[in-house]
Amino acid sequence: MRALEAEVGSAPSNRAAIERIDAFTCERPPLHRNFLEDVEEHADNPDVGPADIAQALRGEHEELLGPDGTFSFRTDNGEFELPLRRNCSYILLGHSTQPTRAHPYLxxxxxxxxxxxxxxxxxxxxxxxxxxxxxxxxxxxxxxxxxxxxxxxxxxxxxxxxxxxxxxxxxxxxxxxxxxxxxxxxxxxxxxxxxxxxxxxxxxxxxxxxxxxxxxxxxxxxxxxxxxxxxxxxxxxxxxxxxxxxxxxxxxxxxxxxxxxxxxxxxxxxxxxxxxxxxxxxxxxxxxxxxxxxxxxxxxAPTSIGRSGVTLADGRRVTFELEGALIRQMTVTLADGEQQSYLGDPDLGLPEAEREPTSGRITLWFSAPGSTAPGAQVGWTSDGELIAR
Ligand SMILES: [Zn+2]
Structure with missing residues (x-):
């Protein structure tokens, strides 16, 4: 894995780095099944390069080594693995960690x-x-x-x-x-x-x-x-x-x-x-x-609405500023033309999602930057309502 980390770090592109990891995954002891999927999500991200992918690979390696330095997948269940390119498949079978079940490999x-x-x-x-x-x-x-x-x-x-x-x-x-x-x-x-x-x-x-x-x-x-x-x-x-x-x-x-x-x-x-x-x-x-x-x-869905917006029954207009799959901002335009902007979590960017257990209704909660009432939030619901809390 150390050799792979070096090879990936010096790959000419993200795609080339991913191909190297994928080939390795079929040839040698396999990586966790979600690792390549996670990396591939950032393949076209201009802020991510092969050096970052190599860094993620080192993190994965450290996790596999664990605190005692013994290389192990640490799975206490079974997993069928089909790496990204579907060039090979395999099954991981772990050791049981509970007295109530047999070792998965048995x-x-x-x-x-x-x-x-x-x-x-x-x-x-x-x-x-x-x-x-x-x-x-x-x-x-x-x-x-x-x-x-x-x-x-x-x-x-x-x-x-x-x-x-x-x-x-x-x-x-x-x-x-x-x-x-x-x-x-x-x-x-x-x-x-x-x-x-x-x-x-x-x-x-x-x-x-x-x-x-x-x-x-x-x-x-x-x-x-x-x-x-x-x-x-x-x-x-x-x-x-x-x-x-x-x-x-x-x-x-x-x-x-x-x-x-x-x-x-x-x-x-x-x-x-x-x-x-x-x-x-x-x-x-x-x-x-x-x-x-x-x-x-x-x-x-904000992804469908985007900047074209929707007009509510009371005349307010709701639009979403999207950057790829990220919701950067929700803007509410009042009937008199005044605009109010709302953002997701200041650190994470994304709005807080809340689901009502019986109806399943989802509310995406946004905050108003610099609002006079700290903690006040505006929610956009899956049935198209604007609500406050
Ligand atoms: Zn299954």
Missing amino acids: ERDVVNHELGHALHYGLWLASGPLGERLSTAANEAIADILAHVFDGDPCHGKVLGEGGTPVDCRRRMDVYEQSVSDAFWRFGRADHETGQSLRQLIWTLREEVPADALRVAIVDGIAAVQVALSQIDAEPLANVPIFDDEILATRYRFVREYEAASAFFHAVCASLEDAPPACGEHAQRIGDPRVAMREAWLAN
């Missing part, structure tokens, strides 16, 4: 789950490039489905009690409590639990359709997710690097998770003759598509 569920990711992306890569952004709900459900559908074990990840005997499961294949839409809305993003209704769908079908037909249906479902994600990638704002605009970011996260899960459901069920009863439960399992919310949030 745990069949974890190994099969990571191999499930490999099989899943392998199927996608066989038909073209992967999408820009994926779907956590679909990806994690599919990895669990591929890990368990043929071994028939509904318990994913054994929780160990005293004496090391299994007493519980970290996830189950045979239960779900809420739709994908509702599960997403509880957190504002997807996690390993969001796709429970997809796991349980396959588990139900497993009892009702022949294994060969189910296998074909799952492969059809996986292919349909890729089509859905590619369609989203083609939307104009779908892949802007969203740093500040939490309204747009949450909106696109929701669309990806919902549409990927819905596509999987439809394709699996369309593949089966005489669709079983579970296939009639799209509304219950995938949930509310929140179509009106999607449109309102897209219209009210």
Whole structure:
């Protein structure tokens, strides 16, 4: 790694530096999966050069060495890794740090789950490039489905009690409590639990359709997710690097998770003759598509509004000054022409994002520089209101 750091520091361009790290990642002990993605975000930033990338690489190296100087990935779970250029892939399997679970490298569920990711992306890569952004709900459900559908074990990840005997499961294949839409809305993003209704769908079908037909249906479902994600990638704002605009970011996260899960459901069920009863439960399992919310949030995202602005019912006009993906300033023009400017956090630049847990509504909070009332903030909401606190 020391040799790589030197090579990267003297690379002729950021792109050349990134290519060197990527090649190294496939040839030698791998770097953490997010490192290259983080670096690549700054590839075209004029303030960043190869020396900065080499510095980031040294920071990564120090983290891998840890306080005791032992090179280790320090992961206590499993991870499927597909480096940036997709020239290779591998699985990292760590040591358990808790008495309630076996070492991931000894745990069949974890190994099969990571191999499930490999099989899943392998199927996608066989038909073209992967999408820009994926779907956590679909990806994690599919990895669990591929890990368990043929071994028939509904318990994913054994929780160990005293004496090391299994007493519980970290996830189950045979239960779900809420739709994908509702599960997403509880957190504002997807996690390993969001796709429970997809796991349980396959588990139900497993009892009702022949294994060969189910296998074909799952492969059809996986292919349909890729089509859905590619369609989203083609939307104009779908892949802007969203740093500040939490309204747009949450909106696109929701669309990806919902549409990927819905596509999987439809394709699996369309593949089966005489669709079983579970296939009639799209509304219950995938949930509310929140179509009106999607449109309102897209219209009210600062990234969409920009300098062209919106006029509120009371005559005030709101515009946003953007620099790439950064929200530099919000300006409110009063009916009499007076202008008031608001900035995000003075150190970070970005507005503070707040989410209401039940409605999901997001408010981006800005401050008025030099305001007579310190701490007073003005908020722009995902439903297009200007509010104060
Ligand atoms: Zn996973």
